[in-house]
Amino acid sequence: MAVGRSAMRKWLIRASGSAVVLGFIFWFLPKEAILQGFTRxxxxLFLSVLGAFLLCHVATASKWWLLMERAVSFPVALRAHFAGLAANLCLPGAAGGDAVRAGLAHAALRDGPKVAAAAVGDRMIDLAALACLMLTGFMLLPEAGEPGEQGMVVPVAMAVLALAAAALFAFPPVARLVWTRWPGLPARGLALRVAEAFGALAKRPVLLLFTLVYSAAIQSVLIWLSIRLAEPVGVHVPFAAWFFAWPLAKIIATLPLSLGGLGVREGSLAALLVPFGAAAPDVVASGLAWQGILYLAGAIGALILVLSGGRLQTRATTLKEISE
Structure with missing residues (x-):
């Protein structure tokens, strides 16, 4: 019950964050212009983008499956991935998407450290891919060479890449050093087993490089789908601007301030694309349409899980087993 109350409290905080940001957006921007964007x-088009988006998540599930060294069957990995997507976007009070995905994978694999290492590795690789795409888009912009333009972009990208590298390569030796030096610290067994799993993953540079390129390719397709959704609404900016702004907005949206980035992603993307000639209401309208894609995909993931006899909530006992 305590876990359920804590999850609901976090959900309410994030829902409040989304509500506040959306309130500011609709307060400062003309609502009629945003609503008119939807009519275009x-x-x-919307359903074709949804279908392509679902295929991208099949590819994303296969990337996570490879990082788990194909230790479970691909249908199990696919079911777990879509269940995590559903929990992350659709369910108030449910465990986070990564926890649901990990719980279902652990139920089949019974190897908590491997599941944890693959989940964190997958997240860090995605963040590194976004940082690389953001830097690429930034360097292709005509204004990239102007003084002061690197003020925010390069530090953010470098911080994300450093975080990903630290998680994948620095954690194993640091964890061994800390828990060897202070063996009385809690969770020693779990920390050392996760460090061992991370160490095994770090010793496979070809796999890490492949999944990084794979992730960048998937994210590039998602950017293209966003462009397809935005152009009919009236957002016409250079491709380089999209490859710069979309990953940065997605990174900002990962902050635990909103429900799946709702409001934060749209506001950030509008602020980043307006200097390149986009109208803020049109960007917000296309962004909210993209959020509709996200939530529909989550609902489809929930339907797949329910029809296959599963549940969206991860039991506390399953999460406890992962940490043992």
Missing amino acids: LSWP
Whole structure:
């Protein structure tokens, strides 16, 4: 019950964050212009983007499956991935998407450290891919060479890349050093087993490089889908601007301030694309349409899990087993 109350409290905080940000957006921007942007979208376009988005998540599930060294069957990994997507975007009070995905994988694999290392590794690789795409888009912008333009972009990208590298390569030796030096610290067994799993993953540079390129390719397709959704609404900016702004907005949206980035992603993307000629209401309208894609994909993931006999909530006992 305490876990459920804590999850609900976190959900309410994030829901409040989304509500506040959306309130500011609709307060400062003309609501009529945002709503008019939706009318320019066609259902065939929206559904085609949704279908392509789902295929991208099948590819994302396969990347996570490879990082787990294919220790479970791909259908199990796919089911767990879509269950995590559903929990992350659709369920108030449910465990986080990564926890749900890890719980289902652990139920099949019974190897908590491997599941944890693959989950964190997958997240860090995605962040590193976003940072690389952001830097690439930034360098392709005509204004990239102007003084002062690197003030925010390069430090953010470098911080993300440093975080990913630290998680994948620095954690194993640091964990061994800390828990060897102070063996009385809690969770010693778990920390050392996770460090061992991370160490095994770090010894496979070809796999890490492949999954990094794979992740960048998936994210590039997602950017292209966002462009397809935004252009009919009226957002016409250079491709380089999209490859700069979209990853940065997604990184900002990962901060635990909102429900799946709702409001934060749209506001950030509008602020980043307006200097390149986009109208803020059009960017917000296309961004909210993209959020509709995200939530529909989460609902489809929930339907897949329920029809296959599963549940969206990860039991506390399963999460406890992962840490043992």
